[in-house]
Amino acid sequence: MPQDKSGASTVIEALYAVAADPAQWEQVIEALAAPDAARPAPTVRPPAPGGERVGVVVLGARGGAVAANAAGKGAFERRLGGLEARGLRFLNASNHEALDRARRRLAEISAGQVIVKFTDAENDGPFFAYVMPASALPDALSQGVQPLSGGEDALAAGTMALVFPAVDSTDRLWSSVRESFGLTGAELRLAARLAEGLTLKEAAQDLDVSVNTLRNQLRAVFEKMGLNRQSELVRALTQLSSLASAFEGGEARAFAPAIVATELSARESAPPLRFFTREGRSIGWRDYGDPAGEPVLTVVPDLSSSLLRRGSHGLARDLGLRLIVLERAGVGRTDPLPRFSFEAAAEDYVALHRELGLGPAAMVAFSDGAPYGLAAAAALGGDIERILLVTGRRPGPQTERAEDAGHLMTLFWRRISRNAWLSDMVFEILRHGLNRAQFERFAQAAASAPGDSAYLRSHPELIDFMVEYTREALAVSARGASEAIRCAARPSRLDLCGLTAPITLWHGQDDAMTSPDEMRAWLGDHLKAVRIVPNIGRFLGYSHWEEIMAWAVRDQTEGRRLTRRT
Structure with a gap:
């Protein structure tokens, strides 16, 4: 199929400029999308009253x-x-x-x-x-x-x-x-x-x-x-x-x-990276929480390593959970696949599940990790008892919409998906030239929804965590990231026939990338419950991290007791 290369010359010129001077990385975004919309001033909450004694x-x-x-x-x-x-x-x-x-x-x-x-x-x-x-x-x-x-x-x-x-x-x-x-x-x-x-x-x-x-x-x-x-x-x-x-x-x-x-300490406090071998390939993963706890296969987004937010190891341990986080093919320290697909990448999750002898488990999948998680759940059948998708992304070609205006990174991902042949060059430049100041601009562009922007302003240390897991993800190669883009851009033929676990969807009300209706249409009868979270968009996984972990607790009453109210 011929590639849609509309506007490609502008993008390529921007990529060459960035290759010569990584500080000009924003030219890629400027070439692909319009300027971001203005954001409202942050809401400052008054401090809570204190007690009277030490x-x-x-x-x-x-x-x-x-x-x-x-x-x-x-x-x-x-x-x-x-x-x-x-x-x-x-x-x-x-x-x-x-x-x-x-x-x-x-x-x-x-x-x-x-x-x-x-x-x-x-x-x-x-x-x-x-x-x-x-x-x-x-x-x-x-x-x-x-x-x-x-x-x-x-x-x-x-x-x-x-x-x-x-x-x-x-x-x-x-x-x-x-x-x-x-x-x-x-x-x-x-x-x-x-x-x-x-x-x-x-x-x-x-x-x-x-x-x-x-x-x-x-x-x-x-x-x-x-x-x-x-x-x-x-x-x-x-x-x-x-x-x-x-x-x-x-x-x-x-x-x-x-x-x-601080979020910079997430890597210091995380469990060590582990490895297992499948068909001659080395696959990296981390094991958070209680080794004897309830197993939860945790499927992270593209461009993410196995690094979770600070304190996740301790909270998972206290909740009685064991979070298994795998680095996808070609990402972080996991070797690439000869032929990349959702099903082929998902087989790594299946192999690790069987290697560890986990038995019945829950699954939590974030953003564009959803197709990999669902493919793994379909292959594992009854061994996955329930699934939570957090701001899930459906695979398939991306079409720009009028409502995308003002959401810079949404337009960027739609256009890079449409011009997936550029992804190798884009992510190689990102791998070699990313610094914190540049990443801060990307994070602010990603936080185009008012709720996301407010969350990022009140938690600026989140950028340090995002830099850490992105650097881990691209430490060896950008191949996994670019292959994921090309895979997601193809018309979806993902077979979910073997999927038996009920799916719960948590979706930010202000998510500009994918609507709940699109996810409902894609998941069909597999979707059993939907929670629309107000005043947040694609940053839902960050803002409600403790609640997400509590969802994984089998006793939901106990899980709710341990998390703050929204």
Whole structure:
């Protein structure tokens, strides 16, 4: 079949320009699509009201909660999750990682305590705490700490205390902030002025420096403390100051560098990449969560490696799940296939399922990973009991529509699909020339739906995670990405006759790429339930990650209890 090469000369010129200078990568998007639509200003949610007392939760050597005072139990359950003797149930998966790193840091150093920044499940903002040996708790904080049901001795060897702020009180904490976050004297003085309620202009006058100088210092403070907005800084300092007052009056204490969970640490905290061999090919995969847990075949989108979001390993473990994430043929560390197709790529999933002896399993497939997941489920038959498709994509030729205007990356994918013969060159350039600044522009273009754009603005660290998994995906070759484009562009002949598992579709209301009606038409009677999620588009898999993992729990009542409400 002849290729549709309309506008191809413009695209090729742009590709040559990018090959000569990767910083000009945006010329490819400009050649393929119109400028993105303007985005609304972000909505800033007010911080949640704090409690009136300092809260304490004591963790045992095995990681479960063994004791707490009323304020600590209330703060943890309202802001972070659930307390249990067998393990903590964080609502935000990143908090598992932050706590694990804090525990390791405390064991490595001789400092009295470590500051850790959690993510508040109530409003997605920062929630700070001190982590310290329980035996080092001041007498004033030990009072009121009571054993929890089934808990071990609160002061036994290896126990650790989480100390939460009474956020309504304020006092000094500047020495601990400076030492823990590595702030300079100038940055510390700026933070103090902002905590007192001064504007940036008023602080500049008070400190006798320019506003531009303070803006640069403020960016440095945000970066060091893992914050995004001035309101978060004021709130964080208010929380930490109330804790500082609890430690005053005693002997001087050393402060270790603070623990701040970021998406850049997703790779550091992920399980190691594993390999198995099929027909002479090496296939890479990762094993998240509880090795004895409920198995879930997790099918990621094209241009994704087996890397999942930060904290996924800990959350899967606490939910009793085992997430099996395979790197598709030609992607990451998985060898390419001689002849690429949905069914041929899906056989890798089937082989891994049988290699591990998983038995009955659930499946979660994201975006354009849907056809691979469904092909694997059809081949596995009754071994796949239920399927969740998250912003699923149907395969087949892509047609531009009037409503695509303003959705830059949707137009890009439609046009590169229509001109699939260009995909090898496009992804090879992407593999060799991608840097974070360029990727940030792509991510912003992808977040063209208002809800996606708002989510990206409130979670800018997501870009670091996207860069990490894309670099992993393209580490060896771009062949898998380009073959996937060519495969998806062909008229779909995907055979789902062997599919027995019921399919649930979660779809963002603002998804510009594929509509729920298109997915209904494609899946037919296999589709048993549809959930349309408002105020989000293609970023649904990011914004509702904890809920998606909870769906995989066989006991859905338990799964719902462990995730925040939408």
